[in-house]
Amino acid sequence: MGGFWDQYRSVVEFAMANALFALGSWIAMWAGVFSMAGATFGAVGGFSAAYLDLHMGAGIVVQLLVGAGLGLGVAALLSVLLLKLESHWMAMATVALVLITRVVVLSAEEYTGGSVGTGVTRRVDLVTVIALVALVCYALARLRRSRYGMAAHAVREDAAVAAALGVNPFTVRAVAFAASGLVAGVAGVVLANLLQYIGPDTFFITLAFTMVAAMVLGGTYHWAGPIVGAIVFVGLPEVVRSYVDGVDELMTGALLVLIMVFMPRGLIDPRRQWFRRRASQPVAQEPAPQPEVVR
């Protein structure tokens, strides 16, 4: 076990950091917003953490709080602008946002180190990262069938129907987008600490693609999806690499295609029967009277 742990500790750490990013994307997706903007909010969190670390020697708690706050703030501001767009235009706009982020990082040299990037003192350990993932999961599990959670799901499935039930789709989407910014901001702080160096390419298309792919692969209909997706997406190439070299990216791509073809709703699908049986148990109630069937 010790050997395994030494070998895979960093894999687990990065899987968890990616799980945070994927959870961020999932929160937007919860209300039907397909967003890659997590990379942008990650950059906000990551570079703020680097700045706090370098100039003030701030600890991880301060970094996380500032990263979460800035991610939330930037996402809330952008939501006013972006959420006027229809679904796929919205997705394209978030891609554009990721492209712009890189330019901003390059030009704001004073704060980000420009093209050289900036170093970060590592202040997180695995326990902290797992605790953060667990915290987000707890919140999402609690909110799943809350007033807001049901409204978000309704807006995703049919915004017009949701509106006819008294839900304001714009507000619900804006809240989801802002919350996704918060989680992605935290994820950015974590990633910066794990990498100990961040530059203009850290929070770019690759990261944006990874978080969305992990979410789609794991399943977009349950919060556990993005975590499973991130573990598979980060873990599988590492495992493959230890046996065969040079085919890991090929494997990941093939896996993604296979899952999309055969499991279009992802690995974790709350509609699947075994999942439902367990999910419906806690609601202890009299069994519904069976209609008598006479044949």
Add this chain to the structure above:
Amino acid sequence: MTDALLTIAGLKKRFGGVTAVDDVDMVVPRGAVMGLMGPNGAGKTSLVNLVTGFYRPDEGSVLLDGREVAGLSPHQISRRGITRTYQNVRLLSGFNVLEQVVAGMYASRKASSLSSLVMWPAERRERRACLERADELLTRVGVTERHELAENLPYGTQRRVEIARALATDPQLVLLDEPTAGMNREESVAVGELICSMRDQGCTVLVVEHNMRLILDYCDQAYVMSFGQVLSHGTPQECVDDPAVQKAYFGKENDASGIPALRELRSDPRRP
């Protein structure tokens, strides 16, 4: 029956060159079951979409209880007390039967997200109360299923779940868009009885239907629309007996000159 819940005046909606709803006046008295009939393309569903805010009217006013609702967004109109069902059932995929109905209680639920995060007792009580109320509403509309995914249920049951969801919003006025479409006679009668029980519980109902039997048997009054205009209004029997209505439905050649839209139609070679 003079107390009007819904008053529509001069309502107009154009789509390009087509006037889907053309200067419609309509009064739905409080506590009535009002029928709305008309051939395909008469503008019935467009009218429902205008009243519920899905479409923005070009002209005219819609008063609910004396207050203007035309121009408001769907969610604002829903909170004022108008709700609807859909011609093609639109349940929310992924929710079980109980959750479909609880989803309709959004506006009346008070507990914040924060309180659900910390499992505040009031929030848990509210959740339980919602489930209990959903259970009651489902019993009332005659649905026995509870934890099944709604999308796996038979069509007729899905319609009932949709009606329960509409009732969960505590509406003053429910617009039912073809509630018996695709149902057999027996199921239609059951929906008719359900509509009457809704009225008895204090709801005002506007039923859009093709099924004349349902309108005749269960509606207090009816409007007939054709080509976006109100063709006839009165008791259901009066409407059915109205020669103008028979023209619109069966197209008696000699009398068709009475309807301007039909005159135009006759000169259009593409239509039979």
